Amino acid sequence: MxxxxxxxxxxLMLIGFLVLADAIRLGFGWGMSGPKAGFFPFYMALGIxxxxxxxxxxxxxxxxQEGPGKRLIPEGGVKPVLWVLLPSTFMVILTExxxxxxxxxxxxxxxxxxxxxxxxVKVIPVSVxxxxxxxxxxxxxxxxxxxxxxFGDKLMPF
Amino acid sequence: xxxGVAFQPINLLIAVIGLGLGIIVGVLPGLxxxxxxxILIPVTLVLSPTxxxxxxxGVYWGALYGGGITSILFNIPGEPWSVATTFDGxxxxxxxxxxxxxxxxxxxxxxxxxxxxxxxxxxxxxxAAFALRFGPAETFSVMVLTFSAFVGLGGKSAMxxxxxxxxxxxxxxxxxxxVSGQLRMTFGSVNLMGGFNxxxxxxxxxxxxxxxxxxxxxxxxxxxxxxxGLRDIxxxxxxxxxxxxxxxxxxxxxxxxxxxPGGATPASFMAYGFAKQAAKNKDEFGKGASAxxxxxxxxxxxxxxxxxxxxxxxxxxxxxxxAVIMGxxxxxxxxxxxxxxKDHADFVWGLIASIWIGTILGFIMVLMFAPLFAAVLRxxxxxxxxxxxxxxxxxxxxxxxRVIDIYYMIIFGIVGYFFKKLDYPIAPMVxxxxxxxxxxxxxxQALIMGQGNPLILFRPPIALPLMIAAILIFFWPTISSWKxxxxxxxxxxx
Numbered sequence: 004m005x006x007x008x009x010x011x012x013x014x015l016m017l018i019g020f021l022v023l024a025d026a027i028r029l030g031f032g033w034g035m036s037g038p039k040a041g042f043f044p045f046y047m048a049l050g051i052x053x054x055x056x057x058x059x060x061x062x063x064x065x066x067x068q069e070g071p072g073k074r075l076i077p078e079g080g081v082k083p084v085l086w087v088l089l090p091s092t093f094m095v096i097l098t099e100x101x102x103x104x105x106x107x108x109x110x111x112x113x114x115x116x117x118x119x120x121x122x123x124v125k126v127i128p129v130s131v132x133x134x135x136x137x138x139x140x141x142x143x144x145x146x147x148x149x150x151x152x153x154f155g156d157k158l159m160p161f
Numbered sequence: 162x163x164x165g166v167a168f169q170p171i172n173l174l175i176a177v178i179g180l181g182l183g184i185i186v187g188v189l190p191g192l193x194x195x196x197x198x199x200i201l202i203p204v205t206l207v208l209s210p211t212x213x214x215x216x217x218x219g220v221y222w223g224a225l226y227g228g229g230i231t232s233i234l235f236n237i238p239g240e241p242w243s244v245a246t247t248f249d250g251x252x253x254x255x256x257x258x259x260x261x262x263x264x265x266x267x268x269x270x271x272x273x274x275x276x277x278x279x280x281x282x283x284x285x286x287x288x289a290a291f292a293l294r295f296g297p298a299e300t301f302s303v304m305v306l307t308f309s310a311f312v313g314l315g316g317k318s319a320m321x322x323x324x325x326x327x328x329x330x331x332x333x334x335x336x337x338x339x340v341s342g343q344l345r346m347t348f349g350s351v352n353l354m355g356g357f358n359x360x361x362x363x364x365x366x367x368x369x370x371x372x373x374x375x376x377x378x379x380x381x382x383x384x385x386x387x388x389x390g391l392r393d394i395x396x397x398x399x400x401x402x403x404x405x406x407x408x409x410x411x412x413x414x415x416x417x418x419x420x421x422p423g424g425a426t427p428a429s430f431m432a433y434g435f436a437k438q439a440a441k442n443k444d445e446f447g448k449g450a451s452a453x454x455x456x457x458x459x460x461x462x463x464x465x466x467x468x469x470x471x472x473x474x475x476x477x478x479x480x481x482x483x484a485v486i487m488g489x490x491x492x493x494x495x496x497x498x499x500x501x502x503k504d505h506a507d508f509v510w511g512l513i514a515s516i517w518i519g520t521i522l523g524f525i526m527v528l529m530f531a532p533l534f535a536a537v538l539r540x541x542x543x544x545x546x547x548x549x550x551x552x553x554x555x556x557x558x559x560x561x562x563r564v565i566d567i568y569y570m571i572i573f574g575i576v577g578y579f580f581k582k583l584d585y586p587i588a589p590m591v592x593x594x595x596x597x598x599x600x601x602x603x604x605x606q607a608l609i610m611g612q613g614n615p616l617i618l619f620r621p622p623i624a625l626p627l628m629i630a631a632i633l634i635f636f637w638p639t640i641s642s643w644k645x646x647x648x649x650x651x652x653x654x655x
Contacts, residue, residue: 011583015324022331025346038608040341043601044334050327054320083376091550095567107551114547133548150564
């Protein structure tokens with residue numbers, strides 16, 4: 004836990020430095036008619052760097068005094084999280100190819116079958132009906148376009 | 162006059178439909194009040210202006226009510242302003258009293274909404290006149306006050322809260338800077354040019370982040386079965402009577418904040434923060450204190466209702482959703498502002514009357530709908546979870562029609578996951594993301610007016626007391642520990 008604290012604090016400070024760099028590029032002083040574009044981000048980033056270093060410092064102190072502390076992610080916790088994260092990310096990537104609804108259909112099938120180990124009898128109807136309903140609702144009734152990907156239009160010509 | 166219009170059967174029906182949709186929309190993470198309204202604007206084009214606006218307002222109101230439902234049952238805020246409700250609503254549900262939590266939420270909403278309606282009806286002209294005097298320095302000082310409340314009253318490490326706030330502001334600044342026309346923090350990426358939208362951030366941080374957390378603990382995501390039973394209603398009313406001060410405070414803060422372009426979100430947090438500070442049993446907060454639900458919910462509804470005021474009277478939307486509704490009005494050819502009262506008085510009063518009805522009707526509807534949501538919880542997690550992610554993805558995409566937003570949603574989910582684990586508060590970051598542009602432009606304008614002198618931000622008569630209050634609240638933990646030490650000393654003397 005403590006190492007994670009330090010890691011995250013460092014990461015945030017890194018973001019702070021990146022923003023500082025850009026703010027300096029944009030200029031953070033007084034421009035022709037008011038604060039320059041970099042003014043606000045500069046001070047915000049400065050704030051992150053300062054506060055981040057305090058958190059970092061405290062984290063290092065605690066690490067020295069009390070040791071590494073509890074595990075950040077409890078035993079057996081990493082796998083379930085990855086099992087949610089990776090398929091979801093994959094679904095989004097798929098979306099760019101075949102559109103959201105097809106990707107969601109495959110995602111639902113995958114999750115229900117592989118992780119939930121649910122019977123095919125339940126899996127197929129749900130994975131077909133849910134995207135179909137949402138598709139009808141959004142595309143036809145609400146008239147909101149949702150991504151159909153590169154090939155989606157050919158797969159679902161209606 | 163207005164009630165005559167509002168009570169026409171067809172308009173009542175539309176109000177009910179709008180409310181129903183709004184509650185559903187408010188419950189679903191990702192669709193949101195602003196989105197839901199925007200989505201329905203094309204639908205309203207086939208209706209008459211009055212009917213169309215009643216529908217949109219119904220959605221808006223329903224969303225305000227609905228946001229509380231998922232906050233309590235699922236710990237996923239359906240709306241940014243229902244975030245504060247998760248702090249105590251979900252623990253209360255966990256502790257076995259979800260029905261009571263729901264009743265408290267609805268009663269608070271109803272009361273907040275009523276108070277907002279009263280304000281709206283009677284105070285439209287004078288309040289509009291006052292808000293006109295708010296210059297950029299005053300707007301900025303209100304923001305400073307809100308964020309100080311987070312740092313001083315939030316209960317989490319001040320450093321981490323500040324980091325959250327700064328990060329939120331930076332995220333808000335990514336993209337095109339309107340004033341100077343320059344691209345900020347895009348590092349050459351076309352995708353970053355569009356910046357980050359707070360809806361996407363909220364879906365990721367709260368929706369996905371919460372899913373990650375729940376899955377990690379190996380729990381199936383169990384929302385809570387909640388039937389609103391008679392006992393819950395009785396208990397709920399009892400608690401409200403015990404907490405009248407909190408309720409009033411929440412309503413007032415809400416109605417006050419709704420008037421400014423801050424909206425329901427900061428109102429709910431401020432109310433929560435103040436309620437916690439003023440409470441005798443602070444430790445109960447975060448574990449299911451009734452006041453912890455009453456405060457933010459009444460503030461949120463109060464703000465949501467009073468946000469209509471500046472929109473109607475000044476043409477300034479008091480909240481993002483109001484901005485969308487204003488867009489709808491303009492499509493109908495009705496220009497919101499002082500002229501609206503003069504030229505289309507019957508429309509305005511019809512709208513106000515329908516807001517009254519919406520508040521009351523909405524309350525009845527949520528009381529009846531709550532058991533329906535209990536039924537949703539019986540669906541198995543492995544089915545529910547991917548569907549929720551699917552809907553979240555839709556929500557993220559629907560904001561700006563960009564697939565990159567769905568990726569951002571996932572990234573925000575990871576951020577939310579780690580932030581929660583390491584005790585970084587997420588709410589101030591979201592708030593900073595939402596208000597970032599507004600806060601920055603207010604500060605810029607103020608500084609330009611003061612010609613670079615930062616003291617302009619402290620000018621009387623309005624900005625100065627607000628800033629002083631902000632500083633006090635910011636250092637409150639230090640001050641209150643001094644007070645404790647002082648009284649301890651006195652104790653040992655006698």
